[in-house]
Amino acid sequence: MARHTRGLDVHLNGVEIRDSFAEAFPMRATRVVVTAETWGWAETAGRTATGFATSVIACGVEAGIERRLEPHETPDGRPGVALLFFAASSRELERQLVARIGQCVLTCPTAACYAGIDGERRLPLGRALRFFGDGFQLSKRFGRRRIWRIPVMEGEFLCEHDVGMVDAVGGGNILLIATTADRARAAAELAVAAMREVPGVVLPFPGGIVRSGSKVGSKYRRLRASTNDAYCPTLRGAVASALPAEAGSVLEIVIDGLERDAVAEAMRRGIHAACSIGRSGGLLAVDAGNYGGRLGPFHFHLRELLP
Amino acid sequence: MSALVLRLRAALPAPLDAAPLQPARFAGLAPAEIARTPLRLGNREVPLGELFDVTGDPASGELVIEGGDAKLDRLAAGLAAGTIRVLGDVGDELAREAGGGRIEVEGSAGAFACTGMREGTVVVRGDVGPHAASRRTGLRWGMQGGVLWVEGRLGDFAGERMRRGIVVAGSAGARIGTFLSAGTILVRGAAGPEPGFGLRRGSLILLHPPAELPPTFVDCGVHRFLFTELLVRELEARALPSVDLRRRFRRHLGCTASGGRGEILIAEGT
Numbered sequence: 001m002a003r004h005t006r007g008l009d010v011h012l013n014g015v016e017i018r019d020s021f022a023e024a025f026p027m028r029a030t031r032v033v034v035t036a037e038t039w040g041w042a043e044t045a046g047r048t049a050t051g052f053a054t055s056v057i058a059c060g061v062e063a064g065i066e067r068r069l070e071p072h073e074t075p076d077g078r079p080g081v082a083l084l085f086f087a088a089s090s091r092e093l094e095r096q097l098v099a100r101i102g103q104c105v106l107t108c109p110t111a112a113c114y115a116g117i118d119g120e121r122r123l124p125l126g127r128a129l130r131f132f133g134d135g136f137q138l139s140k141r142f143g144r145r146r147i148w149r150i151p152v153m154e155g156e157f158l159c160e161h162d163v164g165m166v167d168a169v170g171g172g173n174i175l176l177i178a179t180t181a182d183r184a185r186a187a188a189e190l191a192v193a194a195m196r197e198v199p200g201v202v203l204p205f206p207g208g209i210v211r212s213g214s215k216v217g218s219k220y221r222r223l224r225a226s227t228n229d230a231y232c233p234t235l236r237g238a239v240a241s242a243l244p245a246e247a248g249s250v251l252e253i254v255i256d257g258l259e260r261d262a263v264a265e266a267m268r269r270g271i272h273a274a275c276s277i278g279r280s281g282g283l284l285a286v287d288a289g290n291y292g293g294r295l296g297p298f299h300f301h302l303r304e305l306l307p
Numbered sequence: 308m309s310a311l312v313l314r315l316r317a318a319l320p321a322p323l324d325a326a327p328l329q330p331a332r333f334a335g336l337a338p339a340e341i342a343r344t345p346l347r348l349g350n351r352e353v354p355l356g357e358l359f360d361v362t363g364d365p366a367s368g369e370l371v372i373e374g375g376d377a378k379l380d381r382l383a384a385g386l387a388a389g390t391i392r393v394l395g396d397v398g399d400e401l402a403r404e405a406g407g408g409r410i411e412v413e414g415s416a417g418a419f420a421c422t423g424m425r426e427g428t429v430v431v432r433g434d435v436g437p438h439a440a441s442r443r444t445g446l447r448w449g450m451q452g453g454v455l456w457v458e459g460r461l462g463d464f465a466g467e468r469m470r471r472g473i474v475v476a477g478s479a480g481a482r483i484g485t486f487l488s489a490g491t492i493l494v495r496g497a498a499g500p501e502p503g504f505g506l507r508r509g510s511l512i513l514l515h516p517p518a519e520l521p522p523t524f525v526d527c528g529v530h531r532f533l534f535t536e537l538l539v540r541e542l543e544a545r546a547l548p549s550v551d552l553r554r555r556f557r558r559h560l561g562c563t564a565s566g567g568r569g570e571i572l573i574a575e576g577t
Binding site: 077139142147149 | 490531
């Protein structure tokens with residue numbers, strides 16, 4: 001893929017890589033492994049548990065399916081999925097985790113739930129959910145795992161006692177500025193596919209893509225976030241727009257990762273994949289969202305991510 | 308790297324406290340220094356070299372005792388790491404309060420094996436005497452972790468007040484799992500009378516139906532259990548033979564006389 005520097009401009013395959021950076025924030029995160037008798041039920045449990053988890057602003061947690069797990073990778077030898085959960089505080093992460101595993105995995109046919117990450121700081125799983133067994137629950141220790149067997153109408157729900165919690169990075173992002181909505185979506189879908197190959201990250205929004213990026217605050221006092229008008233193509237003439245004249249649509253991809261390097265790698269792969277359609281394919285520029293660098297300690301400069 | 312080998316010269320005339328025979332203890336010593344290690348034989352103290360020939364590499368982390376003896380008591384007591392292999396029998400209190408490591412006994416073991424054990428893997432190719440993995444007098448709990456694998460017969464009263472850990476046996480004597488508090492005892496062959504007397508919360512898994520069950524258990528029907536897959540994997544992770552537990556078990560819950568919520572799982576179709 002051709003990379004050209006014209007003066008201070010940087011282009012990748014004809015697509016402008018703007019001199020901007022994504023501003024990300026420290027988060028608390030954990031990984032949970034959910035298994036079931038079939039891939040279908042494992043993914044159903046995983047999707048349900050990570051549903052309505054796009055943004056901490058309104059959902060409390062950001063979550064997604066990190067990847068499928070082969071039977072030989074799971075504690076009980078069944079198909080599984082690895083789920084990542086990110087929250088702004090350990091307290092909120094604990095609250096969301098117990099509620100989501102309790103309502104979405106405990107209830108799901110054949111599903112079982114195990115810790116997928118270690119760490120000195122622990123979050124309760126079975127430690128909290130065991131009480132559903134109403135005194136008939138039993139615990140078993142296998143190696144370092146303490147497993148609760150909770151009797152349910154289907155049979156038994158297996159749930160690990162607790163799971164590790166780690167410091168993580170949330171809010172990595174790229175903005176794809178394209179000539180039309182179709183072109184923006186095509187570029188974003190390529191980027192999402194490439195970014196999902198990176199271990200330790202999730203893209204929490206629908207299909208990994210955000211069409212309604214937000215700015216902080218609003219003219220309405222009670223609203224904490226509102227539409228990012230500088231990137232709305234239909235407001236180009238009415239606001240201080242960040243869009244070129246040819247721009248007809250912008251899509252954002254938000255990345256949460258267990259480590260800074262994982263977020264950076266996902267952004268790098270995403271930029272390259274999106275730019276593969278080139279300017280001739282309708283992608284005009286890649287940008288990133290930030291708050292001037294004053295709020296988040298993690299800065300991912302787009303041009304530094306290029307080789 | 309060859310293991311450190313202690314070859315027993317003759318049958319022991321009296322019980323020997325074999326607890327000091329540990330790989331980590333000998334790791335930094337020369338064979339001559341190892342031979343000077345004091346051991347308690349009956350009512351007197353003798354140097355190790357008086358009973359054993361010492362050969363091999365002390366730094367290997369593995370200790371082989373050639374020529375076992377049923378008077379070899381307390382072997383691997385408090386063992387934390389390393390491997391001990393015994394080419395013969397051992398006496399009472401094998402792996403007492405062990406916290407790690409691996410012990411393999413090619414012969415049989417005496418009474419009170421693995422009492423107070425917290426972690427580690429113990430393999431006995433022959434039989435094990437009574438009260439294995441049980442509570443010793445004055446203590447509250449029996450075995451508290453680790454795995455005891457017995458190829459032969461597990462003696463009477465095994466697993467009394469066991470709190471955690473796994474015991475697997477080829478067959479078992481009477482009253483195994485008495486007042487079992489937690490943990491798992493798996494018997495692949497015949498089990499003696501009254502298994503699970505006063506069972507609290509542990510699991511007894513019997514692949515053959517026992518001659519009789521205490522009347523204080525209630526039949527909960529025939530089911531499959533996913534946790535047995537985790538049990539099998541735990542054994543395999545410890546380089547122990549695989550056991551086929553992918554089958555249906557009749558679950559008996561109890562002991563209801565003591566308010567217990569434990570279980571005896573009896574394999575169907577055997």
